[in-house]
Amino acid sequence: MDTFSCDVLVVGGGGAGLRAAIAVAETYPNLSVTVISKVYPMRSHTVSAEGGAAAVIKSGDSLDEHAYDTISGGDWMCDQDAVEAFVREAPDEMLQLEHWGCPWSREPDGHIAVRPFGGMKNQRTWFAADKTGFHMLHTLFQTSLKYDGIRRHDECFVTKLLMDDGRCQGLVAIEQATGKIQAITAKAVILCTGGCGKIFPFTTNASIKNGDGMALAYRAGAALKDMEFVQYHPTGLPFTGILITEATRAEGGWLLNKDGYRYLQDYDLGTPQPKPVLRSMELGPRDRLSQAFMKEQEKGRTIKGPYGDYVHLDIRHLGAQVIDTKLPFVRELCLKYAGLDPVKEMIPVRPVVHYMMGGIHTDIHGATPMPGLYAAGEAACVSINGANRLGSNSLTELLVFGARSGKAAAAFASGQRAPNPSVLAQAQDEQRRLEGHFLHKTGGTERIATLRVAMQDIMEQSAGIYRDASALRQAVTKLGQLQERFHNLALDDHSYTFNTELTSALELSYMLDLAQVIIASALQRQESRGSHQRNDYPGRDDGKFLAHSVAYRAQDGSPRIEYLPVKITRWPPGQRVYGR
């Protein structure tokens, strides 16, 4: 076992993690900061984000309008103090990234260009063509290299948080290259490990998105907030689930059913116009668009395909020049993975699991109630996304709350004594657990993939776009059975060198825990709000459920759900109005 220590330990090298690490290095240069990640930072899933990042910068726009769009988009589940902080700090964070070299798309005079986006009343989405996440991540990664104070443990897989008397004091990880156990003590830990889309079978998410940080925090006693809110993006390519960015619709793309009809007009989203209209039709919010697809499917107006029903996204009328300038990646992805050229053909699309609004419960500084434990990005729930995140808010969220959590964790760490060395004993126990349960395990009959597919099917059937109590109750039982079967895993690989079967098994165990939390939270929320739609409770119920669910892990491993009030500052709950 190798032991290390540092002041601030960031888990995850995506947008939030790198922004947090840079914030520590810049604001408290005397502190040591380490970024530990199971992949090299530039492989993190931030890389796949396409459309853009929202921040008010143009005249005619206002912070209040950004806040209102976000809050109404989130069906009033957002904490409004968090949203106000978010919209206020967003422009400077985005400018900072520009100063660090992000190749933002520009207006002819050299100023930042912005584009419309779903659910946004004004144009405020900054973009780097349609590879915004890629450019943001590489800019942050390359910039992070200039700080000698930032150390990295690349390709190290975290298995446990070290807790001492309710305080987080570090973690245990496997160095994948050697299989060696690392015990790293720290005065503060920031979890920036992203979401857990891989719990579902059909997702835009990369294979690494297993909710590692969420599960680590949950197992350590922290709460997971609003986990029932799962975002389906309305436009994914069938089979692969590859994201076709909302920017296609922002630039003027249309969604058409099998009759070539712009069906969104039938779902209280406005009337079709030739040019895109903000907060209307194809620029409505993602939850409403994905729900409209399901209704359209019920009416038999979608198109049958080998990988489920789909509708058409038509961008042909934009022309090759606009597509090549503003949506080049969409064209590249369609040519490569759908075998069609969107300049000449319509793109088949269907709703696809994309984003977790829920996550580790934090305050507006990224702090959990457990001293020393912080979270930011998709792994966290502050909450600015409420029951439905608006497109282009999550990339900005990485920056604003990555920076906030970095500064808060650094301030906390600078006033703390070094961790108690006795926590290292827990690392010894963890090493024994990993060897006994996995590396040296013999016997067993279950394959990892079998259990993973079973879990994914349960989730799609019970926690999809529309839900009801009976399917959710069945899911509780079935997931319990999968947890049992997990103990009977058969493992082929007993090597210490880059054992990806071991990490796959650990990822599966994280996902099973989180699947149970999603189902339990969804079962208890007896109302429909944003992305959480209950066939048996079709209306929003502010009287009972204008509240965040917070899930704790009970002694027996099952989730226990409590509720916290939503913070309302200036926007009392109202009706969500789009297209009128």
Place this chain on the structure above:
Amino acid sequence: MPPTVMLEVSRYRPERDDKPVFQTYEVPFRDDWVVLDALNHIKDQLDGSLSFRWSCRMGVCGSCGMMVNGRPKLTCAAFLSDYLPGPIRVEPLNYFPIMRDLIVDITAFLEKLKKVKPWIVRDEVWPLDKGEYRQTPEQLDVYKQFSQCINCMLCYAACPVVGLEPGFVGPAAIALAQRYNLDSRDDGAKQRMKILSDHAGIWGCTFVGECTQVCPKHVDPAGAIQQYKLAGALDTLQSFLLPWSAR
């Protein structure tokens, strides 16, 4: 369409193998499957001990580069149908130390990346309240293609100089240096030139152009290296002819 296709996959488990050996697997053929899907089928259904890296499956994270029938490829973008009737030979990327099976050690690349200072160097840093550094679409176009590199390492696996001279900074890192040099917001070109001018830098390149050929993102590292050589030569020449000029 054949019902199955054979994959010959390079295996190396340092605890038991002296050198890499091939293992053959039969996988279902599907015309929408890429080589990575076939590898995942092997791992999920046939042999959980096969190790390889992958993540996004959409050609942007850069994790899944391997040699497919002797050519460096992103396996998430290499369709089985392009390799019929098989067998398809899958090996780790050339010229990198092999850690395990299809996984290579890229730590040296990470060090090279840092060496070229891939960040904005400014003579005058603006405070944020002064707004964005202006950059016209034309100025963006000057460096845009060099900013598309996903660090997938295919160009290193294609580069004969990397094979002969492991200290060579290599195509992707040089292209990245040029990405910043050509950025109208950057003043760091001279610092980067100093780093790249040593023998392990650009002078090692024999201009084979393989790097540009194999790039999945249409970056032109060979072009970057040529631009650098020219700038370096002029710089050297200028120091002889105009030793008093400001440098």
